Structures are given as C-alpha cells and as structure tokens.
Amino acid sequence: xxxxxxxxxxxxxxxxxxxxxxxxxxxxxxxxxxxxxxxxxxxxxxxxxxxxxxxxxxxxxxxxxxxxxxxxxxxxxxxxxxxxxxxxxxxxxxxxxxxxxxxxxxxxxxxxxxxxxxxxxxxxxxxxxxxxxxxxxxxxxxxxxxxxxxxxxxxxxxxxxxxxxxxxxxxxxxxxxxxxxxxxxxxxxxxxxxxxxxxxxxxxxxxxxxxxxxxxxxxxxxxxxxxxxxxxxxxxxxxxxxxxxxxxxxxxxxxxxxxxxxxxxxxxxxxxxxxxxxxxxxxxxxxxxxxxxxxxxxxxxxxxxxxxxxxxxxxxxxxxxxxxxxxxxxxxxxxxxxxxxxxxxxxxxxxxxxx
Amino acid sequence: xxxxxxxxxxxxxxxxxxxxxxxxxxxxxxxxxxxxxxxxxxxxxxxxxxxxxxxxxxxxxxxxxxxxxxxxxxxxxxxxxxxxxxxxxxxxxxxxxxxxxxxxxxxxxxxxxxxxxxxxxxxxxxxxxxxxxxxxxxxxxxxxxxxxxxxxxxxxxxxxxxxxxxxxxxxxxxxxxxxxxxxxxxxxxxxxxxxxxxxxxxxxxxxxxxxxxxxxxxxxxxxxxxxxxxxxxxxxxxxxxxxxxxxxxxxxxxxxxxxxxxxxxxxxxxxxxxxxxxxxxxxxxxxxxxxxxxxxxxxxxxxxxxxxxxxxxxxxxxxxxxxxxxxxxxxxxxxxxxxxxxxxxxxxxxxxxxx
Numbered sequence: 001x002x003x004x005x006x007x008x009x010x011x012x013x014x015x016x017x018x019x020x021x022x023x024x025x026x027x028x029x030x031x032x033x034x035x036x037x038x039x040x041x042x043x044x045x046x047x048x049x050x051x052x053x054x055x056x057x058x059x060x061x062x063x064x065x066x067x068x069x070x071x072x073x074x075x076x077x078x079x080x081x082x083x084x085x086x087x088x089x090x091x092x093x094x095x096x097x098x099x100x101x102x103x104x105x106x107x108x109x110x111x112x113x114x115x116x117x118x119x120x121x122x123x124x125x126x127x128x129x130x131x132x133x134x135x136x137x138x139x140x141x142x143x144x145x146x147x148x149x150x151x152x153x154x155x156x157x158x159x160x161x162x163x164x165x166x167x168x169x170x171x172x173x174x175x176x177x178x179x180x181x182x183x184x185x186x187x188x189x190x191x192x193x194x195x196x197x198x199x200x201x202x203x204x205x206x207x208x209x210x211x212x213x214x215x216x217x218x219x220x221x222x223x224x225x226x227x228x229x230x231x232x233x234x235x236x237x238x239x240x241x242x243x244x245x246x247x248x249x250x251x252x253x254x255x256x257x258x259x260x261x262x263x264x265x266x267x268x269x270x271x272x273x274x275x276x277x278x279x280x281x282x283x284x285x286x287x288x289x290x291x292x293x294x295x296x297x298x299x300x301x302x303x304x305x306x307x308x309x310x311x312x313x314x315x316x317x318x319x320x321x322x323x324x325x326x327x328x329x330x331x332x333x334x335x336x337x338x339x340x341x342x343x344x345x346x347x348x349x350x351x352x353x354x355x
Numbered sequence: 356x357x358x359x360x361x362x363x364x365x366x367x368x369x370x371x372x373x374x375x376x377x378x379x380x381x382x383x384x385x386x387x388x389x390x391x392x393x394x395x396x397x398x399x400x401x402x403x404x405x406x407x408x409x410x411x412x413x414x415x416x417x418x419x420x421x422x423x424x425x426x427x428x429x430x431x432x433x434x435x436x437x438x439x440x441x442x443x444x445x446x447x448x449x450x451x452x453x454x455x456x457x458x459x460x461x462x463x464x465x466x467x468x469x470x471x472x473x474x475x476x477x478x479x480x481x482x483x484x485x486x487x488x489x490x491x492x493x494x495x496x497x498x499x500x501x502x503x504x505x506x507x508x509x510x511x512x513x514x515x516x517x518x519x520x521x522x523x524x525x526x527x528x529x530x531x532x533x534x535x536x537x538x539x540x541x542x543x544x545x546x547x548x549x550x551x552x553x554x555x556x557x558x559x560x561x562x563x564x565x566x567x568x569x570x571x572x573x574x575x576x577x578x579x580x581x582x583x584x585x586x587x588x589x590x591x592x593x594x595x596x597x598x599x600x601x602x603x604x605x606x607x608x609x610x611x612x613x614x615x616x617x618x619x620x621x622x623x624x625x626x627x628x629x630x631x632x633x634x635x636x637x638x639x640x641x642x643x644x645x646x647x648x649x650x651x652x653x654x655x656x657x658x659x660x661x662x663x664x665x666x667x668x669x670x671x672x673x674x675x676x677x678x679x680x681x682x683x684x685x686x687x688x689x690x691x692x693x694x695x696x697x698x699x700x701x702x703x704x705x706x707x708x709x710x
Contacts, residue, residue: 036623166522172459172496
C-alpha cells in the first residue's frame with residue numbers, strides 16, 4: 001500500500017525575536033544574551049546576509065497578519081502551505097543563528113533552546129510537522145550531546161548542518177556528529193547557510209546575490225567530495241545525508257568526474273570501499289527546491305532519471321521568495337511512478353514519520 | 356642542593372630530507388609521500404616562509420661540515436652548543452611540517468615518524484637531550500593518540516603546538532590534547548610557527564619579515580587570553596604551558612589589562628576561578644630567546660622582577676640566526692638568585708630531566 005500524499009522536505013519556521021527563546025534558556029545564558037548578545041563567525045548574520053535578512057528572503061505574501069517574521073506563525077503556515085496543498089508531512093529547518101556563535105557553550109545553549117521551542121510551538125501543535133535538530137556543529141562534542149538529547153522526541157527526524165562550514169564536513173573533527181546521528185537513527189541534513197567567516201567562493205567575495213546563490217551548488221559539491229573521500233560513509237555505514245537547497249543538475253557531472261578521477265588517483269584514498277558515485281546514489285538524498293528548469297523543459301526527465309529514482313525528494317522552501325509550488329514545480333510531464341517517488345515515497349523512506 | 360648547570364629550553368634539530376623519515380613511515384604513507392607529497396594548510400611551508408627557509412633562518416656558521424641542514428648533525432651541535440657552553444640539558448623542538456598537513460592521517464603518520472626519528476637519532480644518542488612531541492594538533496584526537504604513544508619514552512618532556520593555529524588554542528576542539536598532556540604528565544609548549552592559511556596579522560598580510568617576527572608576540576598574547584578565558588587551566592588543573600620565542604616584555608601589560616577588564620566584564624566568563632594574571636604567573640612559563648633588550652639595559656631587571664622569578668626559562672634558539680649566547684644574553688647584571696632561576700632552576704622544575 002502506497003501513500004498518495006505529499007511530503008515537503010524543506011520548510012522554514014522562524015524565531016521572530018530572541019525573546020521567544022528566553023523561556024528555554026538557563027538563567028546564565030539569558031543574562032549572557034542580554035549582556036553580550038549574539039556574536040557570530042559568519043558575516044551572513046552581521047547585516048550583510050543575502051538576501052537582505054527576512055525582508056527579501058521571503059515571499060511578500062508570507063508575512064503573517066499576526067505580526068512577526070514569515071514562518072513564525074503556525075496558523076498562517078497551515079493556511080498558506082499545509083492545508084492549501086494537502087501536505088501530509090513537512091520537515092522544518094529552523095535557521096536560527098545558534099550554530100554560528102563564537103562562544104561555543106552559548107551556541108549550544110541557543111541550539112537546545114531552539115529545539116525545545118520547536119517541540120512546544122510546532123511539533124506538539126501539528127502532527128504533520130517534523131523538524132531538524134539545530135546543533136552547534138562547529139563544536140561537534142556539544143552537537144553530539146544535543147543530538148542525543150533532542151532525538152528522544154519523535155518529531156526530530158534529521159540533524160541540521162550548513163554547507164559553508166569552517167572546514168569540509170568530512171574532516172574527522174566532525175565525526176562525533178555522525179556517530180551521534182547514527183546512534184539516534186537520524187540522517188544528517190545539509191541546508192544552504194553558513195558558519196564560516198571565509199568568502200563564499202574559492203576566489204574571494206563575489207559582488208552579487210546571484211553569484212552567492214549560484215555558489216551554493218558549488219559549496220554542496222565540495223561537501224559531497226569531502227564526505228566521500230574522508231571515508232565518512234565507510235566509517236559510519238548507517239549514515240545517510242540529505243542535501244537541501246543546493247540544486248541537483250550537477251549530480252551526473254560530479255559523479256562522472258569523481259569516478260573517473262578515482263579510477264586514476266585511488267592510491268591517495270586506498271581505503272575507499274566503493275566508487276564515489278556509489279555513495280551519491282545510495283547514501284545521499286537531495287531536495288528539489290530550487291527546481292532545475294532547463295531551457296527545454298523536456299530535458300528535465302532524462303536528468304531526473306540519470307540521477308536515479310530514489311535520490312530526489314520534493315521541497316517548497318516555504319516561506320522563501322523562491323518557493324516551489326507543488327502543483328507547478330515541474331514545467332514538464334514527469335512519469336507518474338517517478339513523480340510519486342519524488343513527491344512522497346523517497347521522503348517516506350528517508351525520515352521517521354510514523355508517530 | 357642546587358644544580359649549577361645551564362638548561363637550554365629551545366634548540367632546533369632538523370630533518371635534513373624526507374628520506375630520513377622513510378624508515379619510520381608505514382608502507383602506505385611512504386607511498387603517499389612519494390605519490391602525493393606534503394600538502395600543507397600553511398603558506399609558511401609553501402616557499403614563502405619567513406625567513407627564507409633554512410637558509411636565512413640559521414646562523415651562517417651553523418651549516419654542518421657533514422652536509423645537511425643546520426641542526427641536523429648531532430656531533431656538530433655538540434661542538435657548537437652543548438659542549439661549547441657546558442649545557443646540562445637541551446630541549447629539542449623539531450619544526451618538521453607534520454602538524455600543517457591537510458591530510459589528517461598523513462600528518463599523524465609524519466608526526467609519529469618524526470618522534471621515532473628523534474628517539475633513535477637524538478634522545479638515545481646523547482643523555483643531555485630532551486625533546487618535544489611533534490603532534491598533528493589540528494586533529495586533536497590523533498594528537499592525543501601520539502602523545503599517549505610517545506610519552507612512554509622518558510626523553511619526551513613536552514607537547515609541541517604553534518601559536519598561529521587554525522583556531523584559538525583554548526577552543527574546546529583542542530581539549531583532547533590537554534587531557535592527553537595531563538595524562539602523560541607533560542606540559543604543552545607553544546613555539547613560534549604556523550598551521551593556519553590565514554594572514555599573520557588581524558589586518559591582513561604584512562609586507563616585511565620584521566612585521567612577521569614582531570607579530571609573533573601578538574599571536575602569543577591572543578593564545579594566552581584564549582587558554583585562560585576558555586577555562587582550559589580550570590578544566591585541566593595539572594596543565595602547564597610553555598611559550599617559546601614569543602618574547603616576554605608584553606607580560607606585565609597583558610596581565611594588567613586582562614585583570615582590569617576581567618574585573619569589569621567577568622559576567623561573560625563567570626566560571627573563571629582566578630583573575631587572569633594568576634594563570635600567567637602560576638601555569639605559564641616563557642623561554643627567553645629572543646631576549647628583550649631595552650634601550651637602557653638596566654631596565655631589564657625591573658621587568659624580569661615584575662614578571663616573577665619563576666616564569667622565565669633560558670633558551671638559545673640554536674641554530675637560528677637570532678641565537679642568544681648564554682654568556683652574553685643579558686646586557687646587564689642580573690642578580691645571582693634570579694639568574695640561577697632563569698638559567699636553570701625554573702626549567703628543572705618544569706621538565707622531567709631525571710632519567
């Protein structure tokens with residue numbers, strides 16, 4: 001028996017103001033927030049984020065009438081997204097600035113507060129919702145503690161990392177996160193965002209948002225290579241990884257290049273158990289938004305097939321400006337079986353949705 | 356009963372060529388060295404090191420007649436340093452490029468090879484010698500493994516880190532190193548060198564070696580602040596730290612500033628058990644080379660007294676160009692008791708010299 005619903009693998013709930021987190025912070029960190037406040041590594045939270053904070057990151061119609069930021073009002077999210085499209089499950093990725101904190105212990109306290117806030121205000125209020133665990137992933141030992149703690153709630157279905165990290169995510173410093181994710185039975189999701197103070201391209205800071213946004217696809221490709229070649233998938237056989245908002249048209253080219261080079265350069269990574277494409281096909285899943293839109297719409301289906309029928313999972317990215325409407329995301333006819341897998345089956349197999 | 360000898364706390368032995376390490380590398384990493392070679396994060400080992408590699412870093416008379424780099428020939432080191440000055444003990448700091456490797460596992464293998472080479476060619480050949488353990492400290496878990504392994508040899512008296520690191524050394528990612536150092540009963544020594552690809556000043560890359568060399572004192576001050584305020588000394592009560600080749604005239608100013616600010620900003624670091632100067636006086640030791648030389652030589656003694664009689668430990672930095680001659684390092688008369696502590700007693704108390 002197959003479900004026929006729709007699963008949205010990338011929805012953003014927002015903390016409207018730090019005040020919303022105060023009930024979930026210990027006295028010490030409430031005081032710290034008041035005295036010192038947020039201090040991040042990442043320039044993206046220093047006022048020159050792309051797009052310009054919540055204002056231009058969101059659909060103009062996504063500002064809730066109740067006030068607060070887009071994504072901060074569950075009732076409005078129900079009306080605009082969950083009810084409107086008959087969504088069976090949605091995975092929330094809260095991009096609050098806990099992982100970027102310079103003060104490691106404060107970042108961990110903020111992450112725990114975000115997760116407790118998600119339980120009370122989202123997961124316990126709508127059975128369709130699931131969420132990613134926010135973790136201070138640049139302090140992997142503290143991230144592991146938070147994964148162990150948060151995973152006890154069935155509503156958390158994934159651990160949240162960012163592709164523009166302080167170091168490639170395959171490096172051994174991050175391994176305690178993967179160990180904890182496997183212990184909890186959760187995949188690791190990497191969603192477009194940043195912790196690093198470093199520039200967003202390999203040749204420095206670009207001038208335009210269009211470059212920044214395109215660059216995300218490049219950042220994800222580097223992370224895929226790192227996870228594969230550092231041996232993360234071999235070391236953690238239960239680990240699954242989800243890439244969110246980094247595109248997917250690059251997958252066939254990356255697989256071909258990695259396999260070809262691995263064939264000739266395998267002496268450098270002699271312990272790798274499989275050709276690189278194996279890990280992409282079997283251990284990595286990718287959300288669809290922003291949907292690739294080839295010049296000739298019909299070119300999309302061959303691309304989808306080349307990537308493989310099990311890899312892609314539909315997402316809207318609600319409430320952000322480049323939202324993909326579930327009914328219009330594909331500008332071409334996708335065969336029913338493949339459509340069903342992308343819109344529902346693949347996510348169902350990846351995440352724990354049973355209560 | 357007091358010894359009357361001389362202890363030199365910073366001497367550099369050199370690996371003349373990678374070939375010298377081959378006997379200590381497993382087959383896999385010999386092959387890697389041959390195929391891939393050294394690939395570092397740090398620009399200092401990429402051909403624009405200051406000073407220009409071994410050539411200008413060393414005294415012109417320090418090139419051994421046997422060939423090879425300055426510091427690579429034990430007999431010549433005996434003649435120029437150990438015998439010439441009647442040195443009772445010397446602490447070797449081998450600055451081979453193991454800690455800067457981008458490939459974590461290769462860096463660990465190189466570090467182990469350096470340590471095994473030091474045992475066979477230095478520690479077992481002259482009972483006056485002691486050495487620092489080379490560790491891949493940007494992979495703290497691997498560094499801890501190497502500390503546990505190397506510390507079994509009594510000749511290793513210290514763990515070697517660099518001040519221009521990838522992150523401030525107090526950050527929790529480095530804590531496994533301090534845990535292992537305490538387990539082994541060894542202090543951690545921080546010696547002028549670099550792992551980071553980042554610029555050497557807070558405002559980018561300077562133009563001149565004179566700026567680079569002066570900047571070391573700044574790098575050390577940042578590390579002292581990090582170790583104190585991240586709570587490393589409180590968390591590891593047995594930990595002792597040695598600063599090498601970063602100067603010491605800045606110590607009183609730093610202590611005063613840290614104490615004054617801590618008095619007013621302690622809410623940010625409420626767990627700190629003592630005023631910052633306490634850690635500098637009781638947990639940190641500093642080697643003397645390059646000796647501070649005030650315009651009026653007589654100003655040195657009040658500075659030495661202000662720093663405290665237990666803090667400074669004499670070093671020559673042999674065979675480098677700015678070598679301090681034990682008989683001429685002080686351009687003023689230092690009181691006998693203080694002189695004895697700096698030249699001998701303080702090092703004797705800090706390191707394990709008994710066989």
